[in-house]
Amino acid sequence: MTTHIRIRKFNTKETYPNQKLDNDLCQAVRAGNTIYVRGQVGTDFDGKLVGLGDPAAQAEQAMKNVQQLLEEAGSDMSHIVKTTTYITDPRYREAVYQVTGKWLKGVFPISTGLVVQGLGQPEWLMEIDVIAVVPDE
Template identity: 85%
Template sequence: MATHTRIRMFNTKETYPNQTLDNDLCQAVRAGNTVYVRGQVGTDFEGNLIGLGDPAAQAEQAMKNVKQLLEEAGSDLSHIVKTTTFITDPRFREPVYREVGKWLKGVYPISTGLVVAGLAQPEWLMEIDVIAVIPDDQA
């Protein structure tokens, strides 16, 4: 019996061609009734950066990704229980959190926010990962 389901598996060689990596990862994992979504940035699933230099536009794309991944895993935004948001400049807090807040209105997850020196690619201004549940009646 499988203990978890991997969603959108990928290898870092294709995702980060400018780096010498070769790691097998996935965008999300469903383990029982819990869904763990990998940090999402302003890049769509075809690898196109949306919002160069614009933290709000990157946050919007990241949340589009989160929504799609949760749905592929059998959950949705309303079942998010925890978010962790990384920004590369404290001035990005308001535009990023404002955008994320639009997507999570009425959800009330716990949230951790961090200002970091940088992310995996220099053009990324923010990243968000989430944990969500799948209600028992939907599992």
């Protein structure tokens, strides 16, 4: 019996060749009817950064990633229950939240926002992770 499904497995030595890492991770995990999505940034699934220096463009790409991962896990954006958003500068808040707010219009998740000193790569200006559910059939 499978208790969880790991979506888009990867190893950090391929994902972050500029760092000496060797960790097995995945982009999302579906455990029962709950989906946990790893922090998404302005990088597409091919590793290309979208929006260098542009927090809104990075937020747009991050939300596209979230949407795709939720669909692969059997859900969609309307079933997000919690978000955590990280920004590296408080001046990015408005730009990032305008984008995430557009994607989450009418969803009403609970939300936590944090200003942090930095993220995993210096060019990343924002990151968002989400928890969602798979609706009952």
